[in-house]
Amino acid sequence: MTMKHQTHRNLGDILAEHLEQDIPDDINVWPGVLSRVRTVTPVQGAATAAPQHHARRLRPAFEVIAGVTAIVVVSVMLVAVFRPSPSQEQSQGALVEPVVPAQLIMQDSMDSTRPWAGTLARPVDPDTLVDLPGIEPVDLSQFGAHALSPDGTRLIGVVSAGDARGTPCNDGAPSGRSDLRIFNLETWQWEHCLGFPSFSASLSLSFSWLLWSSDGTLIYALTTDDSRSAEGGKADGTEIHRLWIIDPSGAAEPQSVPISFAVGGMFTAPDGEDLYLFGYPLDENERAWMLGGPARLVALDAHTGQERARIELPDVTIGQTREIDTAGQSVYQHYRPGFAMAPGGDRFYIAHADQPRVDVIDLASMRIERSVSLEEPASVVDSLLGIIVQPAAAKGSSDGERSIVVSPDGSTIYVTGVTGDETEWSPVGVIAVDISTWTFRRIDSTATQIQISPDGRWLYAVDRMHLQYAAPVDGRLRVLDADSGEEVKRLVDGAYVMQVAMYGIDHLYVTTPTELYHTTAPYPEGEQLVRVTAYAVGTWTELAQITGHLNLRIAFPSQ
C-alpha cells in the first residue's frame, strides 16, 4: 500500500477520531436552540395573545420534550391566558374573562397515513364533540403564527407562498413570501389577505409574534430578519426586530418601527394606549442570542410604535450567557424567567429564573414597586439537624424555567416551573402570592405546569415524571382548589398529558395518547392514536370522548 493511498484511506477516520474527541456524543445544543426559539420565534399556537407558543402535541418518538420543551411552551402560553377582554372592567379585582373562540374547533390529520400533509379543522359540539352538521372542514394548518381576535370570531395567521398546500392569496407570489390572512371562525369563511408590498419586499422576514389590540382594531406583528440568525446579526445592533402596526381591514398602510433588542414577550394594555415589549439587548460580538445588557420593559405608543418609557432591569437574567463552568469550560447558560401582565394592565410581574423572587413593576410609573422574596425557611427538623435546606422549588437555576399565572381577578399570582435541566431537575410546584399582603405560601410541591380556570376556582396542574430524552412517558393531571391547593380530582394518572384546553367556564378538554400511541408503527392507517376527553367543570364528569389520528387536538383552546 502506498503512502498516498494510506493517507487518503485514513483521513476520514483520523478526522472522525479527532472530532469525537473534541465534540463528544453527549453534546447538547438543545438549550441554546430552545432559548432562541422561545425568545425569537413563536410557533403557531395559543389562540389569543402575545406569546404564540402552543406545542402540546407529542409523538412517541418526540417524548424528548419531556419536560423542558413542554414547560416552556405551556408556560409561555400561560402568560397569554389572561389578556383582558375589552368588554370587561379594567380595574383590579374585576373578573377578566378569557377570549373564547366563536366555536369549539377540533382538528386532526388530513390523511391518517400522512400526518405531515396537513390538518383539517372543523367546529364540534362542546358537549358531544360531534361535528356540527353541514360544515366543510378547512385546512387551517397552513397558518404559521396566528392569533385570535378579542371577540373570538376572527383568526389572523401568517401564510407562506412556499407552502405546498397553496393559499389563494399567494397565487403567483414568489416562494418564501409571507402574508397575513384572516379566517372567520363564525362564518367559516376565508376573508381578505394583507399582502402589502412591504412584506413581499422582505423575503427574509419571519414573524415572531402576532397580537391583536384589545379592541380588535389593530394587529401588531413583530418580525425578525432572518439574516440575524444566518449572518450573525446587524453590525450596529439597531434593528433586531421590526414592529408592524397593521389595520386588519387593510384600508390603511401599515406602519413599522425598528426594535433594537430581542423581544421575549409582547403585551397590550386593556385601554389600548400602550404596547409593552419585554426583552433584552444582544451582545453584538456574539452570533447567538446572548444577553448583552440589562433586561428591559419598554412601553410604546400602541398606535405609532414610538417609545414612551422604559425600565431597565439589571437584576433580571434572561436569554443566553456564556459562562465558565467548574471544569473551566466555556458553557452557555439559559435563563427563562416567567412574566405576565396583571389583568388590569397596571402591573407587570417577573419571576426570576435564577433566584426565588418576583419583581412587581408599576406600569404607570415604570418603576419596580416591590420585590417579593419566595425564599422558604428550612424546616424545623432540618434546622435542628443543622442542614441548610432550600426547597427545590425556591432554588434558582441557570437552566430553570419559571412561569407566572395570574388569577382572573388579579388577586393572586401563581409561580410554577422547573429548576435544573433535562438531566437534573425538580418541580417548582405552585407558590401562590397574595397581592393584597404580598405574602406567599406553597400550595403544591409537584406541579411543573399549571393553567387556571376562567373563574379562578381551579388550577389544572400537570406533573411531569420525566424530563429526560426518551424516558418513559407518564404524568398526571390534577385539579387543585386554587385557594388551598387541595387536590379535588385526578383526571389523568400515568399518561402523558398532551393538551389541557378550556372552553368557557364549564368545559375542560384533555388530550392523551391511546394505548396504541406508544406501540404502533408511525402512521398506521385507521388506528386511533390520540384521545380527547370532555369533562364538565365542577362535577368532573366525563361528557364525551373521541379518538383520532396523530394530530387530533382542540385547535384553538379558549384562552
Next chain:
Amino acid sequence: MRQAQGAERSNVQQGGSVDDRQALACLRQGDISALADLVARHQTSAVRVAYAITRDRPLAEDIAQSAFVRVFERADQLRSDDAFRSWFLRSIANDAIKAAQRAQRHVSLEDARPHVAALVERIRDPALEPDDLLTGNETRAEIWVALGLLTPAERAAIVLHDYLGLTIAETSQHLESPTGTIKWRLHRARQRLRMLMHPQANAAAQAHDLDHAP
C-alpha cells in the same frame, strides 16, 4: 472508529427517514417537541461538521443552533420528501464555510509551523511504521493542525467526502460547486496533506506550498 464514520456516512446518504419526516410534519403543526427530536438526532453530526470546518467549537455550536432555529422558522417550507439530514448537513457546511471565511479562523503559519515541523520529524523516524503514524495521538493532532492550513472550502470538501463519505457528485451538490471544482479542492487539499506526511517530501516544495496557503 470506522463504525462511527460508517454510521455518519449511512445516515447522511439515506433518504428522508421516517422519523425526520414525522418530526417535520409535527413541526409544521407547531409542535416544538418535534424540533427537540431533530436536535437530539442530528446535533452531534451538525456540530462536528461545523467544527471541522470552522475549528471553533463555540462558533460550531452556534452555527448548529442557528440551523435548527432556521428549521423551526421555515418548517412549512421544507419538503417532506427531501432527505432532511442531507439537506441539513449541507446547510451546516455552507454556514460553516461562510462563518470561517468571516472569522478568518485559519491557523496561522507561525502557529502551524512548529506542529508541521514536529510531524515531519516524526514521519522521518525510520522506526515508525505508517500505521503508527496514523493512529498516534500526536499525529492526529498534527494532521488537525495541517487541516487548518486549508481554506474553509477545502476543509468542507474533505469533511463531506472523507469524513461523511459522500461521493464527489454528492459533495459537489452539497457545496453547490461543480464537480471539477470539488475534485480540484480535494486534490489540492490531499496534496498538501500528503506533502506533510510523505517521508520523502521535498522540504522546499513543502515550504512553498505552506507559504502559499490561504
